[in-house]
Amino acid sequence: MQQAIPYKSWPLPCIDATSHRARSTTTLGHNGRGKDVLNIVSENAVIVLARKGCCMSHVVRRLLLTLGVNPAVHEIDEENEAGILNELGTICKGTENNKMVQLPAVFIGGRLFGGLDKVMATHISGDLISVLKDAGALWL
Amino acid sequence: MNSPTPQFVPSRLSIYEPIHQIGIWGENFKRNGNPNTSTSLIVEVDNKLENESETTSHEMLAPTNNYEQEASKPIDKIQRRLAQNREAARKSRLRKKAYVQQLENSRLKLIQLEQELQRVTQQGLYMGGVSEGSHIGFSGTVTSGIAAFEMEYGRWVDVQHRQICELRTALNAHISDIELRILVKSGMGHYFELFRMKSTVAKADVFYVISGVWKTSAERFFSWIGGFRPSELLKLDPLTEQQILEVCNLKQSCQQAEDALSQGMEKLQETVSSTVAGGPVAEDSYIPQVATAMEKLEALVSFVNQADHLRQETLQQMSRILTTRQAARGLLALGEYFHRLRALSTLWATRPPEPSLP
Numbered sequence: 001m002q003q004a005i006p007y008k009s010w011p012l013p014c015i016d017a018t019s020h021r022a023r024s025t026t027t028l029g030h031n032g033r034g035k036d037v038l039n040i041v042s043e044n045a046v047i048v049l050a051r052k053g054c055c056m057s058h059v060v061r062r063l064l065l066t067l068g069v070n071p072a073v074h075e076i077d078e079e080n081e082a083g084i085l086n087e088l089g090t091i092c093k094g095t096e097n098n099k100m101v102q103l104p105a106v107f108i109g110g111r112l113f114g115g116l117d118k119v120m121a122t123h124i125s126g127d128l129i130s131v132l133k134d135a136g137a138l139w140l
Numbered sequence: 141m142n143s144p145t146p147q148f149v150p151s152r153l154s155i156y157e158p159i160h161q162i163g164i165w166g167e168n169f170k171r172n173g174n175p176n177t178s179t180s181l182i183v184e185v186d187n188k189l190e191n192e193s194e195t196t197s198h199e200m201l202a203p204t205n206n207y208e209q210e211a212s213k214p215i216d217k218i219q220r221r222l223a224q225n226r227e228a229a230r231k232s233r234l235r236k237k238a239y240v241q242q243l244e245n246s247r248l249k250l251i252q253l254e255q256e257l258q259r260v261t262q263q264g265l266y267m268g269g270v271s272e273g274s275h276i277g278f279s280g281t282v283t284s285g286i287a288a289f290e291m292e293y294g295r296w297v298d299v300q301h302r303q304i305c306e307l308r309t310a311l312n313a314h315i316s317d318i319e320l321r322i323l324v325k326s327g328m329g330h331y332f333e334l335f336r337m338k339s340t341v342a343k344a345d346v347f348y349v350i351s352g353v354w355k356t357s358a359e360r361f362f363s364w365i366g367g368f369r370p371s372e373l374l375k376l377d378p379l380t381e382q383q384i385l386e387v388c389n390l391k392q393s394c395q396q397a398e399d400a401l402s403q404g405m406e407k408l409q410e411t412v413s414s415t416v417a418g419g420p421v422a423e424d425s426y427i428p429q430v431a432t433a434m435e436k437l438e439a440l441v442s443f444v445n446q447a448d449h450l451r452q453e454t455l456q457q458m459s460r461i462l463t464t465r466q467a468a469r470g471l472l473a474l475g476e477y478f479h480r481l482r483a484l485s486t487l488w489a490t491r492p493p494e495p496s497l498p
Binding site for chain 2 (some may be wrong): 020042053054055058059060062066067081116117118120121124126
């Protein structure tokens with residue numbers, strides 16, 4: 001019997017804000033963006049939240065691609081940025097990152113993993129692949 | 141008539157005693173001059189007394205033939221004192237000479253430092269303002285940030301050189317692993333210090349860091365995002381099988397990270413380029429495009445920081461994989477490599493000019 005894959009594992013390459021706005025019309029207006037984001041984060045094995053046109057997110061994507069992971073990328077508009085970051089901040093308070101979430105932010109397995117710093121460090125120390133496998137973003 | 145034995149040690153006597161004795165001596169002298177030896181005695185003792193007493197009598201001090209036996213002791217004492225005086229004067233002259241020498245050296249050093257500072261300030265001005273033809277008010281802080289960095293970096297290179305020599309000596313002397321570990325830690329810490337310095341000056345002027353103008357020309361040739369390629373760290377020595385595997389993995393990870401950053405940089409170049417070129421060319425207004433491009437260039441600081449972060453992580457992972465001795469050898473090889481690149485740059489700069497065509 002095949003094991004159920006816990007998260008949606010075929011994320012569309014560039015899930016942009018518009019498609020999600022369409023999806024989550026039931027959410028409240030004020031927290032609309034934040035809730036959207038939370039949904040996406042929990043639904044994807046790997047997702048990168050980044051500002052629009054950020055070149056660093058490009059770096060993160062390229063790195064994950066070389067590992068065989070095609071991450072979802074959610075671009076945040078400037079006006080929504082503060083709200084979304086606040087929302088994420090309150091959720092992530094329990095984890096090690098007590099500081100504000102920095103963009104680009106990588107979420108693995110529905111949890112905040114860290115910024116480009118963390119991804120690089122984990123990659124160099126050789127642990128990134130196992131982290132990705134645990135989250136179901138990679139097989140083999 | 142007995143003359144009292146003169147206690148001619150003026151430093152111990154009050155000024156009046158010699159005068160009293162001078163009086164007595166004077167009479168003797170008048171009667172029996174002893175021309176040869178006495179003259180010099182008169183002159184030197186005379187000088188001494190002139191220094192110490194207000195009145196002088198020039199007549200009296202030579203011992204006479206009559207009193208030679210008793211007088212020989214005072215003569216010895218006088219001669220000894222004179223000799224000591226000469227010695228003291230000589231030492232004093234030597235000390236003065238040494239002091240003046242030291243002053244001269246300090247003065248030369250000061251001139252050198254002033255020239256260095258001037259050169260650096262001018263270079264800072266050149267990099268920060270004139271060549272790009274902008275940020276006039278801004279260039280003050282930029283210049284001082286750059287000048288400060290250049291001085292610190294000069295010191296960093298000196299310390300680096302010293303550390304390399306220490307490592308070399310230590311490895312040849314086969315010191316204990318514990319002591320070697322200390323050297324390795326300080327060597328790595330020294331690199332981390334450089335990354336901190338670079339991060340600070342990048343905030344002042346990121347183009348300065350990326351251009352690599354603070355490095356020597358040969359080093360600049362190999363420059364990648366404002367420094368050496370992290371993969372340069374991975375040229376390594378004898379390794380065990382387990383280590384070969386780990387180093388191989390590290391090489392691969394490092395290369396992947398480098399590539400990702402390089403591609404990000406290319407994307408940034410494309411973005412800035414298209415932003416600058418964007419907008420209607422027919423109209424003579426480029427301010428919005430240039431202003432937007434400025435914002436995008438802020439990302440360059442992140443790239444420099446990320447590149448240094450990658451260098452740091454690679455160094456640390458290396459130190460985890462290697463034994464202390466291997467790490468020491470690796471640091472020595474790395475430091476020596478950059479040292480040779482700098483030497484190459486100097487050689488290149490001082491190469492003889494091309495022969496002119498006939």
